[in-house]
Amino acid sequence: MLQIKPILAALRRHKAGTILIALQIALTLAIVCNALFIIGQRLERVRRPTGMVETDLMAIQSRFVGTEENKTSPLIKADLQALRQLPGVQDVVSLNSYPLRGGGWSTGVRTDVDAKNSKAHTTQYFGDEHTLGTMGLHLLEGRNFRADEIMQADPQALPDSAAIIVSKALADKLYPEGHALGKPVYIGDSKSPSTIVGIVERLGVPWNGTWTDSFYENSLIQPVQLVSSFTNYLIRAKPGQLADVLKAAPAALVKVNRMRVIPSERGVRTFAQVREYAYKGDRGMAILMGVVCLVLLAITAAGIVGLTSFWVGQRRKQIGVRRALGATQRDILGYFLTENLLIGVAGVAIGALLAIGMNLWLVTQFEMARLSLAYVLVGVVALLLLGQGAVLAPAMRASRVPPVEATRSV
Amino acid sequence: MFGYYLDLALRSLKRNKMLTALMVLAIALGIGASMTTLTVLHVLSGDPLPGASATLFYPQLDPQDMDGYEPDREPPRQVTWIDGMNLLHARRADHQALMTGGAVPVQPAQSGLDPFYSDARYTSSDFFPMFQTPFLYGHGWSAADDEGKARVVVISRSLNDKLFGGKDSTGQTLRMKDTAFSIVGVLDEWRPNPHFYDVNMGNYASSEDVFLPLATARQLQLDRNGSMDCWGNGGGDESNLENAPCVWLQFWVQLDSPAKVADYKAFLANYSREQKALGRFQRPVNVRLSGLMEWLDINKVVPGDVRLQAWLALGFLLVCLVNTVGLMLAKFLRRAGELGVRRALGASRREVFAQLLVESGVVGLAGGVCGLLLAFGGLWLVRRQPSDYAALAHLDMTMLLATFLLAVGSTLLAGLLPAWRACQITPALQLKSQ
Numbered sequence: 058m059l060q061i062k063p064i065l066a067a068l069r070r071h072k073a074g075t076i077l078i079a080l081q082i083a084l085t086l087a088i089v090c091n092a093l094f095i096i097g098q099r100l101e102r103v104r105r106p107t108g109m110v111e112t113d114l115m116a117i118q119s120r121f122v123g124t125e126e127n128k129t130s131p132l133i134k135a136d137l138q139a140l141r142q143l144p145g146v147q148d149v150v151s152l153n154s155y156p157l158r159g160g161g162w163s164t165g166v167r168t169d170v171d172a173k174n175s176k177a178h179t180t181q182y183f184g185d186e187h188t189l190g191t192m193g194l195h196l197l198e199g200r201n202f203r204a205d206e207i208m209q210a211d212p213q214a215l216p217d218s219a220a221i222i223v224s225k226a227l228a229d230k231l232y233p234e235g236h237a238l239g240k241p242v243y244i245g246d247s248k249s250p251s252t253i254v255g256i257v258e259r260l261g262v263p264w265n266g267t268w269t270d271s272f273y274e275n276s277l278i279q280p281v282q283l284v285s286s287f288t289n290y291l292i293r294a295k296p297g298q299l300a301d302v303l304k305a306a307p308a309a310l311v312k313v314n315r316m317r318v319i320p321s322e323r324g325v326r327t328f329a330q331v332r333e334y335a336y337k338g339d340r341g342m343a344i345l346m347g348v349v350c351l352v353l354l355a356i357t358a359a360g361i362v363g364l365t366s367f368w369v370g371q372r373r374k375q376i377g378v379r380r381a382l383g384a385t386q387r388d389i390l391g392y393f394l395t396e397n398l399l400i401g402v403a404g405v406a407i408g409a410l411l412a413i414g415m416n417l418w419l420v421t422q423f424e425m426a427r428l429s430l431a432y433v434l435v436g437v438v439a440l441l442l443l444g445q446g447a448v449l450a451p452a453m454r455a456s457r458v459p460p461v462e463a464t465r466s467v
Numbered sequence: 468m469f470g471y472y473l474d475l476a477l478r479s480l481k482r483n484k485m486l487t488a489l490m491v492l493a494i495a496l497g498i499g500a501s502m503t504t505l506t507v508l509h510v511l512s513g514d515p516l517p518g519a520s521a522t523l524f525y526p527q528l529d530p531q532d533m534d535g536y537e538p539d540r541e542p543p544r545q546v547t548w549i550d551g552m553n554l555l556h557a558r559r560a561d562h563q564a565l566m567t568g569g570a571v572p573v574q575p576a577q578s579g580l581d582p583f584y585s586d587a588r589y590t591s592s593d594f595f596p597m598f599q600t601p602f603l604y605g606h607g608w609s610a611a612d613d614e615g616k617a618r619v620v621v622i623s624r625s626l627n628d629k630l631f632g633g634k635d636s637t638g639q640t641l642r643m644k645d646t647a648f649s650i651v652g653v654l655d656e657w658r659p660n661p662h663f664y665d666v667n668m669g670n671y672a673s674s675e676d677v678f679l680p681l682a683t684a685r686q687l688q689l690d691r692n693g694s695m696d697c698w699g700n701g702g703g704d705e706s707n708l709e710n711a712p713c714v715w716l717q718f719w720v721q722l723d724s725p726a727k728v729a730d731y732k733a734f735l736a737n738y739s740r741e742q743k744a745l746g747r748f749q750r751p752v753n754v755r756l757s758g759l760m761e762w763l764d765i766n767k768v769v770p771g772d773v774r775l776q777a778w779l780a781l782g783f784l785l786v787c788l789v790n791t792v793g794l795m796l797a798k799f800l801r802r803a804g805e806l807g808v809r810r811a812l813g814a815s816r817r818e819v820f821a822q823l824l825v826e827s828g829v830v831g832l833a834g835g836v837c838g839l840l841l842a843f844g845g846l847w848l849v850r851r852q853p854s855d856y857a858a859l860a861h862l863d864m865t866m867l868l869a870t871f872l873l874a875v876g877s878t879l880l881a882g883l884l885p886a887w888r889a890c891q892i893t894p895a896l897q898l899k900s901q
Contacts, residue, residue, distance in 0.1 A: 073888060077793040084786045092779065122572040122582040123645060213705055318572070318583050341852060342772055349500070349779060353786055356493050360790040363486060367797035423771045 060388075064396045074364050075400055082404025082440055085357045087411035090436040091419065092346040094428050099343040103336045105273065107156035108224065108259030110193030113147075113294045114328035115303055116155060119310060120318045121286040130209050130284045132314060139313045140290060143305050145298030150187040151288045153212075154180075154263040157335040158289065161263030166277070167243040168231050170250070177230040179223075179275040180262040181244070183210075183283050189222070189257065191293045197225060198238045199255035202280040210281050217247050218279040222255035226274035242277070251279070265335050267424045299327060354443055361447040365393065369455040376455055377462025386456040393452035394445060401444040405437045412436065468818075469825065476826035479802070486798060487830070490791050494834025497787030498874045499841025500780040506842065506866045507849055508777045510859045511671065511769045515659035519599050520759040522561075524720050524728065526554065526735055527755040530712070530748055531698045542753050543696055544766070545714040549747075555591060559734050560720035561727070562597035566590035567716050568668050568692040569684060571677055574642040575630055585626065586668070586692075587677040589684035595621070595652075597721045598664065603627070605637035605652035613680050620648040621678040627653045646687055648679065660859055661768045663759055665717050667693040670768045671856035681716075685709070732756045770854075784877070791830070792881045799823055799889035810894035823886035824879060831878025835871050842870060 068075045119136070121129050133151050140149040154161030161182075165175025182188070186202040199222070206220050221242060228237035241250030260276040262269050290310075294302040307325050310317065319325060323334065333340075369376075376389055416428035480487040514520050528550055529542035546554070551565040569587045594600070595607030604627075608619045620641055627636055641648045662672045684691075688706060697713035708715060722728045735754040742748040757765060799806075806819055814822075842862065849860040862870075 073796055073884065074793060077789060077796065081786060081789045081793065084782065084789060088779065088782045088786065095775075120572075120584060122584075123574065316582065318581070337852070338772065338854065342776075345776065346779070349783055352496055353783060356496070356787060356790050359489050359493075360793050363489060363794045364797050367801055370801065419775070423775055 060392055060395055061399070064392065064399060068396065068399070071368065074368070078361060078364055078400050079404040079407065081357055081360055082401055082444065083408035083411055085353050086405055086408030086433075086436050086440050087415050089350050089353060089439075090408075090412035090428065090432050091415050092350050093436065094416070094432045095425075096343045096346045096350075097432070098426065099339040099346075102265065103339050103343070105261065105265075106259060107261040107332075108192075108194055108257065108274070109156060109328070111328045111332065113296055113299050114191075114193070115292050115294065115299060115306070116158070116326055116328065116331060117290040117292065117306060117310065118320060118324050119288055119290065121314070121316060122318055123316045124286060126286055127211060127284055129286050129288075130282070133282065133284075133288055135313050136290065136310055139309045140292060140306055143302060143309055145294050145302040145305065147293045147295045148187050148191040149290060149292050150184050150191040151282060151290055152188070153183045153283055153285075153289070155182070155192070155289060155291050155331075156261040156263060157265055157331050158263045159265075159335065163262070163272075164245045166227075166231065166245075168241065170243055170248060172243075177227060177275055178272045179227050179277050180272075182260075182276060182278045183281040184278055185280065185282055188278055189255075191291050192260070193293065194260060195258040197256045197258050199253070201255060202278075206280045208281050209284050212283050212285050215279075215281065217249045218244070218251045218281060220254040220280055221251045222257060222278040223253050224260040224274050224276040225256055225258055227277060228253065228256045230275060244277070244279075265339075303327060354439075357440075358443055358447040361397070361444055362451060365397065365448050365451040366454075369393070369451045369458075372455075373458050373462050374465070376458040377460055377465070380458065380460035381463040389456040389458070390452050393448055393455055397444050397448040397452075398441070401441045404444075405440055408440070409433050409437060468821075472822045472825040473829070475822055476829045479798075479826060480829065483798065486794060490794050490830050491833045491837060493787040493790050493794075494831060494874060494878055495837030495841055497780075497784035498835055498838025498870060498877075499845055501777075501784045501873065502838060502842035502862075502866065502870045503845030503849065504773070504777040504780040505869070506846060506862055507773055507856070507860050508769065509863075509866055510861070511661070511773055511856055512763075513660060514760065515661055515663045515763075516598060516759070522721050522723050523597070523759040524560075524722055524731070525757050525759070525762045526718060526720060526731070527757070528735065528739055528748075529750045529753040530714070530742070531750060532712070533749050534698060536750055538751070539753070541765075542755060543714040545694070545696070546716050546718045547712070547714050548709045548716060550742075551716045551718050553738070554718055554720075557734070557738075560731055561723050562593040562721035563719065564591045564594040564597055565681060565716055565718050566594060566664065567681070568665050568675070570690045570692055571643045571679075573626075573630075573677070574645070576640070576642065577630070580630075585676040586672075587679065587684075587689070588665075588675040589679060589681040589689065589691075591681055593721075594678065597719065598659070600657050601655040603653045603655040604635040605650070607678075608651055608680060613682055616682045616686050617680060618646060618648045618683060619651045619680065621652040621654060622650060623654050623674070623676040624656055626676040643677070644687060644689060654678075660856075661763060663763060663768075664719060665693065666763075666766045666768060669855045670766075670770070671854075671859065673855075691715070728756065770856075788877055788881045791878065792884055795827055795830075795882055796885040796888060799885045803889070803892050806889055806892055807894045807896070810892070816890045820886050820890045823889055824882050827878050827882025827886065828875060830882075831875040832871075834878060835874025838874055839867070839870050 121132055124132060137149055137151060140146055161180055163178060163180045166179055167176050185207045186204050189196060189201050202220065208216055210216050231237060231242060232240055237253050238256060240253055242253060244251055259274055262273055262276060292302060292306055307319055412433055413428060419425050420427060527542040528546060530547055530550055555563055555565045567589050569589050570584045571587045572582055573585050574582045591613050592608050592610045603624055607621060608617065612619050627633060636650050636653060639650050641650055658673050661670045662668055693715060695713050695715040697711060699712045720731065722731055735756060736752050739748055739752040739754055809819060846860045846862060850857050
């Protein structure tokens with residue numbers, strides 16, 4: 058530590074190089090902190106559970122052609138029957154949408170019929186008594202729909218649902234004091250109440266954009282079978298038989314009724330594919346950020362090695378003099394390590410400020426949260442270690458400069 | 468002299484291969500990353516209709532009731548049926564078209580083809596001349612067809628290839644939703660990017676396969692796609708959208724001179740006042756008339772992630788450059804002795820400076836070439852992504868040129884400080900210490 062003064066004096070003679078290394082460390086820290094933060098946020102989103110048991114689950118999108126909208130009810134029934142008869146199928150439901158599908162319904166809900174503003178925003182799923190079983194939702198309280206509660210309805214003229222099942226997140230939002238079971242909910246601008254008959258632990262919305270973050274787990278299920286030419290079949294295969302059902306199910310549907318369109322792209326998918334597709338952008342961004350971080354750190358390390366090597370070469374004579382005057386190899390090593398540490402500390406100090414400033418700017422430009430200081434801390438430690446690691450090889454070389462160097466003139 | 472400097476530069480670069488490789492690699496990575504992301508950004512923020520976009524405008528009106536009124540808030544981004552039809556029939560612009568997206572079930576006459584859904588655009592006759600759509604065969608429909616709710620259709624080249632094997636299909640019949648339509652035109656390849664006329668369809672969606680008159684689509688109750696915002700007790704009942712207090716249509720006008728733009732804006736304000744007097748509008752007059760490019764900005768068409776990536780890549784390039792400055796500084800100063808000899812032998816500071824700049828230029832050029840290869844690789848990766856703009860990510864001449872200018876320019880800039888520092892060497896001091 059006694060060496061700090063001479064080190065500072067020496068650095069003053071290499072202003073340009075010192076500033077460049079410090080600047081590079083600062084910029085790298087700022088970018089790496091923000092990139093790591095973005096990676097963290099994206100990974101958090103990608104891992105978000107939907108509340109469903111996602112193994113052995115698949116989805117088919119189908120659209121009838123040449124049948125009037127209001128006459129599709131028996132067609133859907135026939136489809137469901139055909140699918141249920143397949144050997145590998147455990148349960149099937151016809152839905153307007155399902156988590157991570159990318160399109161669906163949403164509405165405001167109230168607990169007070171006279172309230173002008175909605176109390177919560179939620180997605181609406183329309184399905185029958187097979188919904189819970191097929192999705193594999195965990196029912197915390199209450200009961201499933203009964204078969205006699207299911208209504209057939211035109212999407213344009215939805216009847217009020219007497220009974221609904223809600224996610225716990227929505228129940229807590231509507232009734233923060235608890236005991237939501239049996240309480241009324243007014244959906245959209247409806248004047249008649251729907252009673253909560255069941256609460257499931259978790260059920261995500263069909264979208265995954267950042268705009269849904271505020272209501273990602275607010276969902277309700279209405280006991281309605283939509284009468285529409287467009288429908289989504291969610292199918293739960295018996296354990297281990299998903300691959301067979303994946304082939305058999307679309308074939309069975311076409312056999313029942315040829316006048317339909319199952320899109321060749323994403324018409325038939327396992328839920329794993331649904332999830333992968335939904336989060337492809339987020340995953341890609343995380344990977345890109347990760348690669349950028351690694352390359353940046355490597356380049357910064359290489360830069361430090363390069364510049365320090367030059368300094369070592371330049372100071373061979375001085376090092377020789379110091380060794381001749383009694384400095385040990387350890388002293389020389391310590392000198393270069395301390396020198397790098399000083400530059401590094403200056404760099405990370407500026408870098409931490411830069412990182413926070415960059416994040417504040419990003420917040421104004423993009424939908425992004427505030428940087429948590431933990432990331433800055435991790436970045437600071439990582440860069441200081443990286444600097445020490447990078448300087449080690451040139452410093453070792455310096456420490457091996459023999460004292461006799463002092464007497465040489467070149 | 469340049470040849471000599473070039474020779475010196477190559478010799479010097481060869482002397483320390485590791486350091487040279489490191490500098491070239493850093494520049495290449497920075498350039499490659501920047502050019503990949505900038506190219507994507509450049510493609511995505513491009514002009515969808517070069518030459519025509521300057522005369523295209525998107526009017527906005529505020530027909531909502533007083534619920535939740537805040538002064539000076541942006542009016543809805545679409546129009547109601549009534550306003551759309553009024554503005555369309557007023558014919559105050561050089562061209563005007565009202566439109567919405569949709570999907571139609573196509574029932575091919577060929578027995579080998581299953582029925583399928585096609586993306587459709589329900590619009591009015593001016594759509595084709597206004598957006599200068601290229602026709603392979605035939606032409607658009609007339610204003611009379613709009614009024615008469617004619618069963619006419621214009622199809623895309625790809626649909627024509629699929630159904631008619633690419634032959635001229637005008638005059639033939641296309642069955643959609645159990646109705647026979649007469650094909651009047653076949654469009655040639657047409658994919659304006661972004662999909663500016665309706666950003667609800669995905670900002671970089673390909674254009675539709677089927678175009679038919681809006682009035683016809685409404686009469687047949689064809690499926691509508693897109694967003695709809697309602698207020699008051701607007702239920703959005705699909706069969707009665709004509710009278711609903713809902714905005715769900717896009718309206719575009721072509722105005723050929725600035726005077727006409729000002730006139731049209733005055734006309735919109737006038738129209739709003741009139742509607743307010745009639746009691747249809749309740750809010751104070753609030754009209755906007757945005758140019759096409761401005762409209763894309765308002766809609767934030769370029770994805771946030773793409774802009775974020777571009778900034779990230781530029782930051783990355785900056786670090787790479789700082790790194791190169793540092794390494795070059797080390798390299799040049801290490802050669803102080805050699806430079807001292809050159810100075811002592813009569814080379815002026817300017818000449819030494821030029822020599823060193825040539826050396827950094829060579830590094831920049833090498834970095835640029837490698838960076839270009841990396842950018843090609845990067846764009847190839849981008850094209851393999853599932854996003855709707857993926858297919859568009861190609862390097863054009865402008866970006867190719869920009870890559871080289873950026874690479875060489877930034878490396879020369881990076882070489883300035885080290886070269887200047889190296890010219891400050893006093894020859895006598897260097898010679899003495901040898």
